[in-house]
């Protein structure tokens with residue numbers, strides 16, 4: 001019996017089945033873009049732990065920073081006894097996020113927690129209740145963020161009732177709606193104005209490129225039009241850059257591509273080389289509007305996670321990971337487009353999706369999508385699926401992946417896509 005099979009038997013008896021896993025193998029260690037399981041099996045990683053290990057597994061700077069910090073102190077709670085690394089992370093986020101205006105930041109543990117806090121800040125600043133979200137959105141699994149998330153199964157099914165004052169409006173989805181950014185924004189704004197009322201809106205919350213919903217990149221002009229509407233309406237424009245941030249899309253943040261300057265940005269995932277850390281960064285006048293003690297949490301901005309973040313940010317700068325993401329994305333999209341698949345190959349930087357449909361239609365093909373993902377897993381390539389219709393393969397390799405591994409992974413994926421063509 002393999003070591004993974006033995007571990008799986010223990011897992012089934014010990015771990016709640018509500019927590020799923022993509023592969024049945026258990027990890028021994030990981031380096032760069034390679035994951036090794038407890039039976040010595042090797043996996044090429046096109047998942048990065050869901051867009052987290054952008055600097056690669058076991059980044060030497062991250063390891064050194066974590067080791068140095070853990071022997072100094074693991075925790076004091078920043079709200080009890082503060083420390084320099086928290087301040088340094090905030091300084092860097094203030095400088096890196098879109099917009100040159102004065103900013104402040106606050107640190108948390110998870111993406112959902114960052115989103116919750118961004119909504120808290122927006123409601124506090126505006127004194128208004130309503131939060132506008134979009135079709136296909138994903139913002140997390142806590143009660144408020146479940147309400148903000150679009151998809152029922154698996155995220156919301158039988159977990160209600162959900163937090164109130166959340167309103168969903170149409171997303172720009174060029175492959176399916178054929179609208180340009182201006183028309184798609186007008187459609188969304190019309191729903192907001194008629195069904196919610198501009199004066200009731202605290203925040204417009206959007207992923208600049210949607211993640212779990214299917215790697216949906218809105219048409220050019222959509223985000224600037226919404227940001228402009230929010231500004232004119234006295235609402236905050238919040239960009240959820242939890243999946244898109246930190247070089248993934250070929251810029252430091254996805255909003256950079258169109259020069260959109262959000263009032264608040266939520267961040268997590270790629271921020272700290274695999275350590276749990278999240279943040280909200282935004283305009284100083286909004287962030288500082290909240291009374292002392294109104295924001296925080298026991299572990300938020302943990303010193304080991306902050307040390308890891310400072311190291312990961314250094315690696316992103318030194319290795320120019322925005323450029324690496326653009327290069328990786330170019331290789332992925334050009335080779336996948338050459339296959340002439342029914343559907344769409346799309347991507348910004350190294351956030352690449354293959355949306356599969358039935359030939360000659362736009363009818364989603366989740367069956368083929370799952371078959372391709374399973375075939376890749378059998379061949380040692382870690383890939384994920386996503387999308388409201390479950391018909392999107394999403395590719396998120398570490399941005400430090402070598403050309404050889406990228407080529408090997410792509411070859412496996414191409415083989416699986418060809419084998420499932422009918």
Ligand SMILES: *Cc1c(COP(=O)(O)O)cnc(C)c1O
Pocket residue numbers: 109110111112113115138139140141207211212240241242243268269
């Ligand atoms: C993953 C994700 C979240 C939730 O982050 P957690 O750390 O899992 O709570 C929120 N928003 C987006 C866009 C995400 O991709």
